[in-house]
Amino acid sequence: MFGLKKKTNQKSEDKINPENTITSQELDKNIAIFTMPEQFRFAALKKDGSRIIGLFIVIGGGLFIIVLAVLAYRYLFNTKPQTAVNETANQAQVQQKTNPAPSATSTATAPPPAPVQDPKEAYLDLKREQAISVNSTSTGPTIDEIGEINEAINGNTATLTVKTKDLQQTGTVVMNLNGENWNILTESWFVNSVATSTATSTPESTSTPAQIAGYKPGVDSDANGSPGLTDKEDALLGTNPNSKDSDKDGYDDLTEVENLYNPAGDGKITNNKGIKTYLNKTYNYSVFYPAAWSLDAVGGNDSVLIKSNSDDQFFQIIVQPNAEKQSITNWYENQFNVPAVDPSSVVEGNGWEGIATEGGLIIYLTDAKHNNIYTLTYFPGTENTLDYINLFHLLEKSLTLNQK
């Protein structure tokens, strides 16, 4: 209680202490002074009113100078860099105009722009576009039916192996890179007759090509029960469509073609004017093909189209790396996710071993060193007519790999 009393006493003493009492005049002074910076406060306390006014003028002048300085700074340094940027931009434009292409002497060559998409995604996008397009000339199954896709990219060419979700169809899609866009070069679909019905397929199915399920045989005027060269093949080779042995040497036209002999005269089939040899120097292989057909090598020679001049049928040869150096059987089993290859579909050729599928319309093969996978395909056109099946077999049998 005593302590409390002392405290209240102290408070009341503070209030009545004359030294601490501030008059209304002094209070006005202090309010004015306390708005000033600290260093002027004590000086102002000692000086009279006129001095305070002088200080105001000095401070106001100072503020005015600061404002001027800020404006000057903005004018000198904020506007000038802007014009400097414009100048360099103009210089760059001028340089671009005079130097449109990077100089050949430049050591630092810019890398080519990366493709926007990978070919697989580009293919699916194109399929989606086809699905909503009224004027679509779509090939193969719809986007909803497409299942697993394997892609092999080789430079500007990509080969997609596409399977439908029900595994009933297999497609081979070749795409090429044009600038930043992947375009479909060729797309072909086959019903998986061999892969899904190995139990019922017979080795004879590949040797009687005129009877491949789902395909029509080509017109063969002199067949008389045993198929020979088709009339369209006769036209290309200069043989008689109404004679089984056009050159009367005792060997049937078809037998001669199958054994790489000339059905229209003496010697080997290279003597026939209807046949040319294509040599692919990039992958060091050669094949025989119809001389009248056009040959397009695209994508750095890894996709070659050999096209008929009279209809929409063509042959194709695709080369892709055999990345894991697998035997053709292992490669095929991995690629198509089949447990075991039907032994009757294994074929051999000049320096290669392969697997024939779709009744022999597609042959996957690899060289002795397992460096590359070669895919030979016969596309029998939109009519699915096998007009050139024997010439496709000729191409297959003539394929020579000269791996160093």
Ligand SMILES: [Ca+2]
């Ligand atoms: Ca014939």
Ligand SMILES: [Ca+2]
């Ligand atoms: Ca003959």
Ligand SMILES: [Ca+2]
């Ligand atoms: Ca002959």
